[in-house]
Amino acid sequence: MRRHREPLLRLIRAHTGANDESVDVLQDCFVAAFASLGQLDLTRPMRPWLARVAINKARDWRRRRTVRQFFSMALPLTPDIAASIADDAPGAETLLTDRAALNFTMAALASLPTNLKEPLILSAFDGWPQAAIGDFLGISEKAVETRISRARQRLRALLPAPNG
Structure with missing residues (x-):
């Protein structure tokens, strides 16, 4: 599992957008993968299978976060709670x-839709070839190319232009 740790952590981080929680999601991923080893088809590579488990765990985390955010807005922020929130920003x-x-x-x-985010993450963060992404997601290589292009267009629209 050590050789899969960093690629899976990058994948999860890209899905969740949260650095601290990504390690917890990765642990959940490894626990779920270990519990499901009997379902692994030994004739196929392990990495795409683990990536699917990681993506599913990241989705579960996002759903739980949405529920937590909803309920946290319903509760008032007391001075005790506000004082216990630490600022971890560097100086x-x-x-x-x-x-x-x-x-x-x-x-x-x-924030990208899943169908655009997944091919972009697998390509840009993990360096997967488009053919492998297509096989993994069950779509054609051309569809992978199109989705990556659309994801990049959306990111360009969302992000400010780099300085320089």
Whole structure:
């Protein structure tokens, strides 16, 4: 599982847009994968199977987060709770700016529809070839190319132009 840790963590991070929770989702992914090893087809590669488990766990996390956010808005923020919320932002202005830009980018990526987000993540973050992505998602290679292009167009519309 060690060799799959970093690629799966990048995949989960791209889906959730959350750095801290991504490690928890990864743990859930490995637990679920271990529990489902009997369902693994040994004639097929393990990495796409693990990626599917990771994507499903990221979706589950997103659904739970939506419910938590709904209920957290219903409760008043008391001074005790407000005092217990820690600020983990780095002190240096550059690091703060970079982190904000990364979070904004990851949130924009997470906001994409699943059918556009998944091919882009597998291609850009994990370096999968389009043919493998097509096989994994059950779509044609041309559909993968089109979805990646559309995802990039949407991200360009959501994100500010780079300075320079």
